[in-house]
Structure formats: C-alpha cells, structure tokens
C-alpha cells in the first residue's frame with residue numbers, strides 16, 4: 001500500500017484530517033468511543049514538535065484548548081456524551097470570546113453514562129443548544145472516512161474563518177469502523193490559516209471589531225497587542241460592558257456571522273435527487289444504510305434519492321426545503337427520536353409528508369430497518 | 383516603569399468596595415512585577431469569576447477573564463502552547479478551591495510554571511456572602527445563617543500535598559513581605575501558590591462582626607506570625623506567614639520538550 | 650547625596666474611596682480624611698516617606714513623591 005493510503009478507524013481518520021489542517025495543540029480526557037483520538041494525538045503531535053496534554057477532566061480540556069488557541073495555535077479536543085456535557089460552559093465561552101477551536105463528539109447512547117460502546121446520534125440538539133443563552137454554532141458530520149477527513153479539515157477552516165468553535169459530531173460506528181482513507185496531497189484541500197492583524201505596535205488594535213468582510217483579525221497572546229478576553233458582553237476592545245447597544249450588537253454579531261453565511265458553511269451530498277419522489281434525509285453513519293437503500297431500489301425503478309447532510313448546524317433550511325419540494329414523502333433516517341426530523345418538518349411546506357426511520361436501541365440502523373418503515377409509509381405494509 | 387504603566391487607567395476607580403483587600407493584592411503584585419522589570423508583553427494574566435478575578439481587567443498585560451473555577455485550566459493551555467510566557471493566575475478562595483479545586487491540585491501535581499495567587503477573603507464576595515471552603519467552622523455566611531459546619535482547607539498544606547514546588551502565605555497588611563513573596567513566586571520555575579489573606583469588609587466582615595477593613599487588617603497583624611517563630615510555639619493558633627516550600631523539581635513544559643525530542647528522534 | 654525627602658503626597662482623589670487604611674496605619678499620623686471622605690496630608694511635615702500608605706492603598710490612589718535631600 002502506498003503511504004498515503006490507509007486502512008484505519010474513523011477516529012484515526014479524524015486525527016489525520018486534523019494534522020493535515022495544521023493542528024498544533026490537543027487537550028483531552030479519555031472516553032469511549034473517542035479515546036483513540038487522544039491516544040493517537042499523544043503519539044503524533046510531539047513528532048511534529050507540537051503538544052498534547054491529558055487534562056483532569058473535559059472542562060479542563062475545553063478550557064486548555066481555548067487558552068492555546070489564544071497563543072495563535074490550531075487546537076482541538078475530543079470526547080463523547082458525558083464529556084461533551086461537561087464542556088458546555090467553556091464551549092459557550094469560546095462562542096462569546098470568538099475563539100477558533102474544534103470539538104469532536106463521537107456520539108454514544110445517552111442520557112447519562114448510557115450505552116458507551118454502542119452507537120447513537122442523540123446529541124444533535126445538544127450540539128445546537130447545549131450551552132446556555134442565544135447563540136449560533138457550527139456542527140459538521142460525516143458518513144465515511146474520506147469525509148471524516150474532509151469535514152475535519154473543513155471544521156478547522158470554518159473555525160478560523162468565522163472565529164468560532166466548530167463541533168464535529170461523529171458517532172460510534174464511524175469512530176470505530178475500519179475502512180480506506182486516501183490522505184490527500186499537501187495543498188489538495190485548501191487550508192484557512194489564522195487571520196492576524198496588520199495593525200502595528202503602538203497603534204490601537206480592536207480584537208472585537210469586525211472588518212468590512214465580517215472577519216476579525218486576531219493577535220496572539222504574547223504579541224505586541226495586549227487586550228482583554230472575557231465571557232462577559234464586551235466592547236470592541238474586549239472590555240466588559242452592559243451598555244444595551246453593545247450587548248445587542250454583540251449578540252447579533254455572534255449569531256449573524258454564522259447565520260448569514262449558511263450557504264458557505266453548508267456541506268452536503270446528494271444522490272439521485274433530481275427526480276426523487278421519495279427523499280431520504282440522513283447524516284453520519286445512518287446515511288450509509290440510507291444510501292444502500294437508495295442504491296438497491298433505484299435499479300428497480302423506484303424514484304428514490306438521498307440528501308446526506310454534513311453540516312447539521314446552522315441547519316440548511318433552504319437546501320432542505322428545495323430538496324423536499326416535489327417529494328411525495330420525505331423520510332429522515334437517524335439514530336435518535338427525531339432530532340433532525342423536527343428541523344426538516346420545520347422547514348418543509350408540508351410537514352405531514354415527513355416521516356422518521358430510526359433506531360434508538362444502540363443497534364446500528366440497517367437498510368432493512370429503513371425499508372420496513374418505508375413500506376409502511378408507502379402504504380405497502382410490512 | 384512606574385506602577386501606573388502596568389494598569390489600564392481608564393477603568394479606574396475599580397469596582398472593588400472601599401477597603402477591599404483585593405486592591406492591595408493588586409498593588410503588591412504590580413510592585414513585584416515592576417521590581418522585576420518584566421515587559422508587559424511577556425505576561426499573561428488568567429482569572430476566573432469573582433470579585434478577585436476582576437483584577438485582570440485592570441492590568442495592562444495579555445488578560446484572559448474566563449469562567450468560574452477554570453482559570454488554571456485555561457492558563458495551562460496558554461503556558462504549554464507558549465512556554466516562554468509568564469503566567470499569573472489570581473483566584474478567589476471559592477474560585478480556586480471549591481469549583482476550581484480539582485484544577486488546582488492537578489496544576490500543582492504537574493508542576494507547570496504558573497504563579498497561582500489565592501486571594502482568600504473566606505467568603506464568596508461576588509455573589510454576596512455565601513461561605514467558601516476557606517470560611518471555616520463556626521463562621522457566619524448568608525448560606526450558613528446558623529453558623530458554618532463545613533471545615534476549611536488549609537491552602538498551604540493542600541498545595542504542598544498536591545505537589546506545588548513554591549508555597550507561601552502572606553496578608554494584605556504585610557505588603558512588603560507580600561510583594562517580595564510574589565516576586566519570588568514569579569521567579570520560581572514551577573507551580574507556585576501564594577495564599578493572601580485579603581479582607582472582604584462588605585460580606586465576611588459584616589457577617590462575622592469583624593469590623594472595618596482596618597480592623598480586619600489589625601487582625602491579620604495580630605493573628606499571624608513568621609514561619610517557625612517563637613510566638614507560634616507559644617500560641618499555636620497563630621497563622622504562619624512566609625515561604626513554606628521552595629524546591630527545584632522538573633517543570634512540566636520542559637519535561638514536554640523532552641517528549642518532543644524523543645518523539646522526533648523516533649521518526 | 651542626602652536622604653530621600655518628601656516632595657509631595659500625590660493623591661488621585663477620584664480613585665480614593667475613603668476606606669481609611671492609609672490614615673490608620675500611617676506611623677506618623679500624617680493623613681486624614683476630609684469632609685468628602687477623601688484622603689489628604691494634614692501634617693505633611695511629619696512624613697517619613699515610609700510609603701506604607703502607597704503600598705497598602707487598595708485603590709492605587711496615593712503616591713509618595715520624593716526627591717534627594719540636599720545636606
């Protein structure tokens with residue numbers, strides 16, 4: 001095998017993607033099914049002269065990567081449900097203080113300790129609303145290792161472009177499954193590097209004043225510009241403010257910088273959608289089974305297609321609405337009680353034509369499971 | 383540079399109450415830094431949440447005002463990713479030892495080169511006078527209206543047991559000692575802990591009939607003594623001041639440099 | 650060269666909160682609070698330039714400015 005062709009776990013593909021994107025600092029705490037990411041990082045990062053630290057918990061891990069991001073590094077942490085719950089306060093801090101960072105959640109079944117070694121996609125809404133207060137967030141996912149790699153790189157690019165935390169919401173099946181990954185050549189996927197201020201020493205630098213294009217150039221801690229970073233509402237210098245105008249404008253900015261760029265942030269894949277009467281919508285590992293169903297039924301003449309979402313948040317309202325416009329029925333395939341289903345129903349013209357094909361028992365949803373539900377939907381009986 | 387060159391004057395007067403010891407701790411810290419002649423660009427101050435943590439807004443360094451209890455974890459990320467920077471982490475007693483207790487002992491255990499300052503007013507000042515893990519048995523607080531049955535940590539003993547390689551205590555009364563200790567703590571390579579008894583006249587003082595800021599400082603004068611003094615032998619209730627531990631141990635970031643060396647050789 | 654001698658008590662009135670720490674702990678009782686609870690040097694000639702007021706002030710509101718005394 002050539003060196004750039006690998007047969008590895010999804011968790012390893014994520015590590016490869018992160019290193020390709022220029023990751024320089026990782027802090028984490030072991031938890032199934034994400035642990036391999038931390039293990040591999042501890043091995044690989046020092047080989048590039050970069051740093052790994054195992055912190056005392058996930059709160060500390062999230063906090064440490066924020067600190068390391070401020071010194072000008074690309075940073076990441078990885079966890080699963082219980083750890084992701086612990087990270088929420090610091091995640092909100094990263095939103096508020098506009099810190100580029102990437103958080104991987106390899107989902108397992110919850111609530112609580114749940115079912116650690118089995119698959120689930122139950123954290124979709126937690127990714128969206130886990131931290132308190134109004135905010136916008138970016139969440140990406142993938143259904144195969146090549147895409148895990150690509151979405152990891154994309155995650156870092158989005159984090160840097162919009163100065164925001166990005167959540168990579170994988171799942172146990174993706175994390176642990178082994179398949180082929182072809183690591184792209186250097187330069188094959190463009191990388192977004194940290195945008196640093198061109199303001200020179202002695203000139204007033206505004207860390208929280210967006211440029212005309214909406215981006216906020218940063219200055220590394222340790223550099224010539226000394227400024228304040230806080231989780232309180234703050235003015236353009238980063239100083240706490242409770243001025244209603246400042247508070248309003250900052251919250252709008254935090255939400256708008258993401259929501260006004262939905263199209264740029266949206267990643268998806270479409271299969272046979274042009275003439276589809278039955279539209280499947282899925283993401284993550286369950287999209288594999290959904291695609292299998294589509295590829296099975298197409299040759300039999302069924303007009304069925306798949307929209308595979310890779311960007312879950314911000315939810316691509318327009319894309320989903322357009323895709324479902326002419327469908328007779330829409331079936332959302334996921335391994336939770338209908339978290340993306342809710343979103344699809346929210347955006348389509350006829351919510352009643354949207355159905356759920358799911359499993360919530362820790363067992364991977366199979367093409368047969370999906371077909372059984374489709375037969376019900378199509379009135380064919382099981 | 384003069385003291386005023388180290389502060390962000392436009393935010394003064396600060397938010398602390400009249401007579402709050404936290405202002406004096408800041409004063410002593412600035413003098414320590416001034417005497418070291420450190421460049422402001424090399425200093426990163428990381429704080430959590432509390433009255434004490436507001437200090438980061440007033441000093442003209444790279445300042446990171448984080449979330450309650452987690453300052454040391456943020457600081458660990460800053461330090462490990464840029465070891466040449468000087469990290470100063472002032473914390474409240476609740477911040478450092480209740481919600482942040484776990485980070486405190488683990489930062490000490492790693493012996494990462496950070497200067498931790500525990501501004502101990504034995505109360506939750508910011509939230510209005512609830513007891514903290516340093517209030518101590520028998521004190522009064524808004525959440526201990528019948529008197530507190532929680533026992534206090536001894537910050538110094540805790541820090542030593544956890545592995546801190548520089549551990550000291552002083553008070554807002556003993557400003558010359560405090561400044562000197564802070565200076566030594568910053569110069570120390572490894573995890574240093576400086577506990578400063580810092581009066582909160584507004585809540586601890588009122589709740590415990592401890593009088594004004596001045597009265598509370600008189601108490602610091604009368605109730606403390608240099609480490610190992612004769613007075614301590616005669617009156618074991620006196621609280622000792624000074625440097626308890628100062629020892630050389632491998633520092634975390636330097637150790638990690640060795641890991642990098644090993645990993646790179648293996649390639 | 651002579652001893653350091655007082656030039657001025659530089660007081661930032663807007664920063665002084667009148668806590669009285671400097672007044673109480675001044676070894677020579679040089680300082681007092683005025684009717685607006687702001688510190689002033691009532692007996693400046695007694696000042697020994699120990700700077701304890703400056704070092705203890707929680708508000709960074711008082712500074713002892715010295716000059717070389719001519720002997």
Ligand SMILES: Cc1ncc(C[n+]2csc(CCOP(=O)(O)OP(=O)(O)O)c2C)c(N)n1
Pocket residue numbers: 431432433434435450473474475476477478501503505506507508509514
């Ligand atoms: C997670 C979380 N819990 C609770 C609080 C509320 N809170 C803010 S400051 C504080 C305690 C402050 O006491 P201390 O750390 O001793 O600092 P001081 O104000 O006394 O200087 C608390 C409980 C918070 N901000 N965040």
Ligand code: SF4
Pocket residue numbers: 397398399401402403404433434503507508581582583584585
């Ligand atoms: S409440 Fe207490 S700790 Fe807070 S500023 Fe006032 S005196 Fe200081």
Ligand SMILES: [Mg+2]
Pocket residue numbers: 474475476501502503504505506507514
């Ligand atoms: Mg306190």
